[in-house]
Each structure stands twice: as structure tokens, then as C-alpha cells.
Amino acid sequence: MRRSGWWTRWRALPRWARWTVGGYAALLAWGGGVHVVDLAVGGTGPYPWAPWWMAAYLVSLTVADPVATVLLLARRRAGMDLACLILVTDAAANGWALYALGGGDAVTRVGHATATAVALGSLVARRALRPHLLPGRAGTDATDLEGRPDTAANRRRHAPDR
Numbered sequence: 001m002r003r004s005g006w007w008t009r010w011r012a013l014p015r016w017a018r019w020t021v022g023g024y025a026a027l028l029a030w031g032g033g034v035h036v037v038d039l040a041v042g043g044t045g046p047y048p049w050a051p052w053w054m055a056a057y058l059v060s061l062t063v064a065d066p067v068a069t070v071l072l073l074a075r076r077r078a079g080m081d082l083a084c085l086i087l088v089t090d091a092a093a094n095g096w097a098l099y100a101l102g103g104g105d106a107v108t109r110v111g112h113a114t115a116t117a118v119a120l121g122s123l124v125a126r127r128a129l130r131p132h133l134l135p136g137r138a139g140t141d142a143t144d145l146e147g148r149p150d151t152a153a154n155r156r157r158h159a160p161d162r
Contacts, residue, residue, distance in 0.1 A: 021080075028072070
């Protein structure tokens, strides 16, 4: 009897893809945790230095980061799409806060440059990972047990003889 659990789906990915998806999932889980701590410590106004729209964005990452993490761990393309959106907009928002609002020392600027590089790298990774991630809703499995995309052509090519 063959099982089609989560490990079977993950094992079908190349090692570099497993590490890349796992790295982005870990990064987003860490980011979500940081925003939860900010809310726990700061109460209803965790970002008093930020304009209302930026504070609302940063608070929204409390939900968006874990959602992207779960979608990535479920091998969904939407997870990498959301991860790219989060990372790029977060780098832009932090850049605006750093340069438009002023402040920030050399360490902060290096940190922002690193976050920007990770955000741009996510766009490259998204393109490379696309064939290995599943389309569709998180409750469906769009691949067969060997990890091939569930397309009409693959169903015909790999169908048992009748």
C-alpha cells in the first residue's frame, strides 16, 4: 500500500528546493514571531514611530507571515507568491522608514541591505521553485505520488493500461 502523506510530497522535491522552501518558511515564521512579540509588548500601538498606514501594514504581517509559512510548508505556489509579496513590501516599507523618517546607524543600513537582497532573491527563487510547488487549494493534492504535476498529459502518459 502506498501512502501519500506530506513526506511523500516533500521527498519528490530536489534537495535544493526543500532547503530553499524550508529557509523561506523559517524566515517567515521568525518574522511572524517578531510581530507577535511587538504586539504583546507594545499593546494596541506597537509602532508609535510609524505613520498609521505603515503601522497597519506591520500589524497585518502578524497574520500574513504565518499564512505564507503554512502555504509554503504545504508546497503551494500561493505560499511563495505571498512570501515574495511580504518580503518585497517589507523591504520597501523598512527602507522608507529608514531613509524617509531618518535615523538608523550603519548596522541598521546593512540589515536593510540584507533584507532587500533576501527579498530580491525570493523573486529568483519563486521562478526556480514554480515547477516544484503545487497549484490549487491547500486541501487538494495536485501531484501524483511521484511528485509529477497532475495534468491531463501526465495522467494519459502514466495511466495504467486498461
